[in-house]
Amino acid sequence: MSVNLSVELAGLRLKNPVLTASGCFAYGEEASEIYDISRLGGIVTKSLTYLPREGHPPPKVRETDAGMLNAIGLSNVGIENFINEKLPFISKYDTACIVSIAGSTVDEYERLAVRLAEHENVDAIEVNISCPNVDEGGLEFGAHSRAAGEVIARIRKRFPRPVIAKLSPNVTDIKEIAKSVADSGADIISLINTLVGTSIDIEKRTFHLSNIYGGLSGPAVRPVALAMVYKVAQVVKIPIIGIGGISTTSDALEFLLAGASAIQVGTAMFIDPKAPLRIIDGLGNYLVKHKENNINDIIGKVGIDEF
Amino acid sequence: MSVNLSVELAGLRLKNPVLTASGCFAYGEEASEIYDISRLGGIVTKSLTYLPREGHPPPKVRETDAGMLNAIGLSNVGIENFINEKLPFISKYDTACIVSIAGSTVDEYERLAVRLAEHENVDAIEVNISCPNVDEGGLEFGAHSRAAGEVIARIRKRFPRPVIAKLSPNVTDIKEIAKSVADSGADIISLINTLVGTSIDIEKRTFHLSNIYGGLSGPAVRPVALAMVYKVAQVVKIPIIGIGGISTTSDALEFLLAGASAIQVGTAMFIDPKAPLRIIDGLGNYLVKHKENNINDIIGKVGIDEF
Amino acid sequence: MKFSDYFQVTKKERISDSVYRLVFRSPDITASAKPGQFVQIRTSHDYFPLWPRPFSIYDTDLNTGEFSIIFKIFGCGTSKLANLAENDKIHILGPLGNGFDLIEGDKPVIMAGGGVGIPPLYFLTARSIDKGYPAENITFISGAKTKKDHFDDGRLADLGINLVVCSDDGSYGKSGTVVDMLENELNDQKTVYACGPSGMLKKIDSLIKRKNTAGMLSLEALMPCGFGICSGCAIKTVPGDDRGSTDDNRDYHLKRVCLDGPVFKAGEVIWR
Amino acid sequence: MKFSDYFQVTKKERISDSVYRLVFRSPDITASAKPGQFVQIRTSHDYFPLWPRPFSIYDTDLNTGEFSIIFKIFGCGTSKLANLAENDKIHILGPLGNGFDLIEGDKPVIMAGGGVGIPPLYFLTARSIDKGYPAENITFISGAKTKKDHFDDGRLADLGINLVVCSDDGSYGKSGTVVDMLENELNDQKTVYACGPSGMLKKIDSLIKRKNTAGMLSLEALMPCGFGICSGCAIKTVPGDDRGSTDDNRDYHLKRVCLDGPVFKAGEVIWR
Numbered sequence A, B: 001m002s003v004n005l006s007v008e009l010a011g012l013r014l015k016n017p018v019l020t021a022s023g024c025f026a027y028g029e030e031a032s033e034i035y036d037i038s039r040l041g042g043i044v045t046k047s048l049t050y051l052p053r054e055g056h057p058p059p060k061v062r063e064t065d066a067g068m069l070n071a072i073g074l075s076n077v078g079i080e081n082f083i084n085e086k087l088p089f090i091s092k093y094d095t096a097c098i099v100s101i102a103g104s105t106v107d108e109y110e111r112l113a114v115r116l117a118e119h120e121n122v123d124a125i126e127v128n129i130s131c132p133n134v135d136e137g138g139l140e141f142g143a144h145s146r147a148a149g150e151v152i153a154r155i156r157k158r159f160p161r162p163v164i165a166k167l168s169p170n171v172t173d174i175k176e177i178a179k180s181v182a183d184s185g186a187d188i189i190s191l192i193n194t195l196v197g198t199s200i201d202i203e204k205r206t207f208h209l210s211n212i213y214g215g216l217s218g219p220a221v222r223p224v225a226l227a228m229v230y231k232v233a234q235v236v237k238i239p240i241i242g243i244g245g246i247s248t249t250s251d252a253l254e255f256l257l258a259g260a261s262a263i264q265v266g267t268a269m270f271i272d273p274k275a276p277l278r279i280i281d282g283l284g285n286y287l288v289k290h291k292e293n294n295i296n297d298i299i300g301k302v303g304i305d306e307f
Numbered sequence C, D: 001m002k003f004s005d006y007f008q009v010t011k012k013e014r015i016s017d018s019v020y021r022l023v024f025r026s027p028d029i030t031a032s033a034k035p036g037q038f039v040q041i042r043t044s045h046d047y048f049p050l051w052p053r054p055f056s057i058y059d060t061d062l063n064t065g066e067f068s069i070i071f072k073i074f075g076c077g078t079s080k081l082a083n084l085a086e087n088d089k090i091h092i093l094g095p096l097g098n099g100f101d102l103i104e105g106d107k108p109v110i111m112a113g114g115g116v117g118i119p120p121l122y123f124l125t126a127r128s129i130d131k132g133y134p135a136e137n138i139t140f141i142s143g144a145k146t147k148k149d150h151f152d153d154g155r156l157a158d159l160g161i162n163l164v165v166c167s168d169d170g171s172y173g174k175s176g177t178v179v180d181m182l183e184n185e186l187n188d189q190k191t192v193y194a195c196g197p198s199g200m201l202k203k204i205d206s207l208i209k210r211k212n213t214a215g216m217l218s219l220e221a222l223m224p225c226g227f228g229i230c231s232g233c234a235i236k237t238v239p240g241d242d243r244g245s246t247d248d249n250r251d252y253h254l255k256r257v258c259l260d261g262p263v264f265k266a267g268e269v270i271w272r
């Protein structure tokens, strides 16, 4: 029995619902030395700023129980180098190219969107709003619905293809932020970005990360991510991309059942670069096992038991 | 070399900084059948409501990666049964008795505080503000600084001994909430309560918990808890009790170094009922190993490395 | 008194494809263990799995201070348990739960054990006979899904009881479920002692009602702590008239399987 | 091309108290492995630890398609690795990193290996000799903290090189650190190849400068991915003049130890 794994999110066609998460796939070159990345539903690039960035000094990462902390600090090649050196490479592959952008000001986001609009082979933009807003004293754009909405509205005007708003989980009411970005014209919502965390070296009595705080990711955060995806699915009509600790087929299925139309694999890429491929195969096997033939039929199909 | 493990938080004297977390020790009877609970720095009871509560129907718990979800729903014996049956039992032991209270209205919190004020052997109240506020359509008291401050202010007036405000981590800005409860008269701040999460049974296609959402706890959440404790320690002068995934001596030390004057052991009680005792011994050994003799000397002593 | 410490594996025995028997040395737990009680075993040093796992006490040897469990490989925790070697030390808490009262008098009884439910019933049967209850009055139904996961290590046959072995697929003993067998054997003169998966117990509970006799049911549940502090294992039971007013006036009264149980009276549980 | 798959442990050997040698069968990795390169090994099936662990390739056998590593038990991951049995399958990604170029000509060289840094230098030495570099021109300093964690399985002695064995506490070979030995041996005619803990490499880097000669240093770092996608292993290096303007104009240029390294030129790294 042949099964359909392809999904379409607000015009963004994916051969399967499995994407790589931003910052967990660089720009695709490294993984392409391990397998054919055309098998992926799509690639989300490292978040790009206008100018290149070195990012935070080391140490930048730390393992935690079933998770990890990272304070990479948006190290990236900058938009021009990306367009000249990285985009042509990604474009050789038959997989969706989603470019993640990050700004310190609304203007920077806008300028990034303008540059990317010129390139047809950028299928969508993912807007990383978990960045300090310089104009507002370093407060995250993603922390407040107004700022979040403003960024999305400005980008929406400048980019002709799907705009994905990637939400920060470090908020009191994710539903409010989701509604705001949806009302501001986001075509798709992806979540979650990392949770703020830290860890301390008890012998040295210093923080493990040079930046003190890092972003927590990995299996540890999955239950939080899944709850937020389900909450958002209850209040917005636009498609959702689930992110957070997804490492196995079963993890991915939880998010699809909760209402995500696609998922991203982040930290699991480090544990097993082929994790996305295993999940793609696993989704097919799950459908076959349940005598179903279309992945779209299970999206949002979690029920509420009678207890 | 003899070491001092005793700490004093706003007049609350603890023979050692290790407490049991609310809901993870019931009212002390069960653990007392395993060891002498007088060895503990203190006990925090299950959160009490005015009337007894059955709580949510089963299933109430689920394991996650290095964590667990619970939707107990404040099952408790109610304040009167507690005072008549449980308090006398706890009072037999030479350990601090901290009573956790939870209300659906500010009035309920106040009535609970009034009842407990009459009992000298209640050393402190811990106010669980991670509860739906019926007057405000089920929004958590802990979600907004105003509501949080109001509850604390009202209780502060009615209870003569230390009032501990226990904060919810499901907020955008924990510093703001911390400042609000401190300004409202909280003597001590404890954090974190559980993170909102969920998980799904991919075969049954239903949620694992009858309540859909549960509270995530255990080692998985430790980095988030530690970051929040450190943030709060930077903005309030009142003592802090660290909670969240603490299972080992090293975990406890991270929180003390980050600025907590005491810690609570929750989920780890289920894995090893003697975890608090192992931590108490471990703290002593750590001091000896570092040629120090007073636990108070390491509180808040995390430094920031030059990178 | 309950004991929580690291105890030594003194013997490991394979009973069938996925079923093992482990013997531990703990004079304390052994001395105080009662049929129907269980222990919480931490199956790993790290957090996979996070919670310890509950296992019924299968037998005790007061002379050697050893007790044993029989378990089936199920998922992550039991797999790690199966990797234990003799002399390894492992963290155990017990004995836990209310357990059964030994059977007295000579009124006939029926044991209905499904898979993982057999060990505690063996323990109850053996001890009751030791204490003078007539073996011939005991009918013991020992069931499993299929041959490869039966729990029978031969000891039941030696008790001189009326043993009925069955498996759902007929690959071991009679063909049929424990409930099928019980249907034939049960009458209002016989008290039932049952242990096994919730599905089976639910059927047996109504069967007991239909045949209007009495019974004791030993339940399973997910158990974070196993000794009563978390309320995670709570199940719905019929509220007693004594219950005062509650805040959330539920139509059920919650009891903790680990502390108020795992043994409950027939008719007491509100099944899902 | 890099390979990511489950590979079989074909041999396990204990070299000293806490040091083991493991041989894996992977014709692909073996065929393409270069001295100084490493593999990422996932030490457990669950998430303890979460990340795979990096280990230098110690030797390869093109005939059997096997490669080996030597490792010291350090913490959680290496402990689990030490529990592997022959024929177990384990997830490996490799070969990774830039590695060393084989030594050519006949200019004398010094290998400075501390503990876990010895395996890659052995591989470099052996291959360079195979390719015709005169063994007698190689001085190899093999150091360890103490006897019980030395990495020497006897092969170095068979290479016909000038071998200097030392340990910090003198319990094995000469008494002193690798840096002490290098101090005596080094002059501006000799190129250094060093691998070991950061502290040692930092000292060697300045020693190379002082003695004004050249050297290659192979670094360690925490490595979430090992193949360049996470930037987690990045270290500060001296920015090249070619670097254009950056957003956060840092006084350093970050390079990934796993992909741009682990081998760096002396003088390139900005040490902490």
Ligand SMILES: Cc1cc2nc3c(=O)[nH]c(=O)nc-3n(C[C@H](O)[C@H](O)[C@H](O)COP(=O)(O)OP(=O)(O)OC[C@H]3O[C@@H](n4cnc5c(N)ncnc54)[C@H](O)[C@@H]3O)c2cc1C
Residues within 6 Å of the ligand: C038, C049, C053, C054, C055, C056, C057, C069, C070, C071, C072, C073, C074, C075, C076, C077, C078, C079, C116, C117, C119, C120, C219, C220, C221, C222, C223, C262
């Ligand atoms: C009081 C008591 C006594 C027991 N005695 C025995 C015994 O003597 N021998 C024996 O082999 N087993 C016994 N069990 C069952 C045993 O505890 C489970 O098989 C074990 O916990 C499975 O753990 P695992 O990590 O291998 O499987 P897991 O990986 O935890 O389980 C896999 C799946 O099965 C489900 N599951 C696991 N345990 C249970 C459970 N207890 N109830 C419902 N669903 C569950 C989980 O939800 C999970 O989805 C007993 C259980 C209880 C409560």
Ligand SMILES: Cc1cc2nc3c(=O)[nH]c(=O)nc-3n(C[C@H](O)[C@H](O)[C@H](O)COP(=O)(O)OP(=O)(O)OC[C@H]3O[C@@H](n4cnc5c(N)ncnc54)[C@H](O)[C@@H]3O)c2cc1C
Residues within 6 Å of the ligand: D038, D049, D053, D054, D055, D056, D057, D069, D070, D071, D072, D073, D074, D075, D076, D077, D078, D079, D116, D117, D119, D120, D219, D220, D221, D222, D223, D262
């Ligand atoms: C390129 C490379 C090649 C290596 N080759 C070898 C080899 O051939 N043989 C060998 O025995 N070892 C080698 N190592 C070191 C090896 O990877 C570590 O010993 C191993 O990762 C320890 O894992 P663990 O889980 O046992 O210890 P952990 O429990 O992870 O470590 C315990 C503590 O040590 C610290 N730590 C762990 N690993 C490192 C590290 N790499 N750098 C700095 N601090 C660390 C951690 O911060 C932690 O606090 C190599 C490392 C690198 C980067």
Ligand SMILES: Cc1cc2nc3c(=O)[nH]c(=O)nc-3n(C[C@H](O)[C@H](O)[C@H](O)COP(=O)(O)O)c2cc1C
Residues within 6 Å of the ligand: A021, A022, A023, A024, A046, A047, A070, A072, A074, A100, A128, A166, A192, A193, A194, A216, A217, A218, A219, A221, A243, A244, A245, A246, A264, A265, A266, A267, A268, D230, D232
């Ligand atoms: C090392 C690392 C770097 C990351 N960089 C980015 C980034 O540049 N932009 C972004 O939007 N998210 C970034 N993330 C967040 C991930 O895309 C993802 O949202 C998060 O890690 C949760 O998913 P996971 O648990 O599967 O990793 C990064 C995560 C990690 C671990």
Ligand SMILES: Cc1cc2nc3c(=O)[nH]c(=O)nc-3n(C[C@H](O)[C@H](O)[C@H](O)COP(=O)(O)O)c2cc1C
Residues within 6 Å of the ligand: B021, B022, B023, B024, B046, B047, B070, B072, B074, B100, B128, B166, B192, B193, B194, B216, B217, B218, B219, B221, B243, B244, B245, B246, B264, B265, B266, B267, B268, C230, C232
């Ligand atoms: C089963 C369970 C029940 C809990 N009940 C309460 C409660 O009644 N009141 C409260 O303030 N916190 C309650 N908590 C939260 C804990 O007190 C603690 O804040 C949280 O679990 C984080 O700590 P931990 O990771 O050590 O468990 C409960 C936690 C668990 C796991």
Ligand code: FES
Residues within 6 Å of the ligand: C222, C223, C224, C225, C226, C227, C228, C229, C230, C231, C232, C233, C234, C256, C257, C258, C259
């Ligand atoms: S398992 Fe915790 S109360 Fe029963």
Ligand code: FES
Residues within 6 Å of the ligand: D222, D223, D224, D225, D226, D227, D228, D229, D230, D231, D232, D233, D234, D256, D257, D258, D259
């Ligand atoms: S370890 Fe991920 S980039 Fe080097």
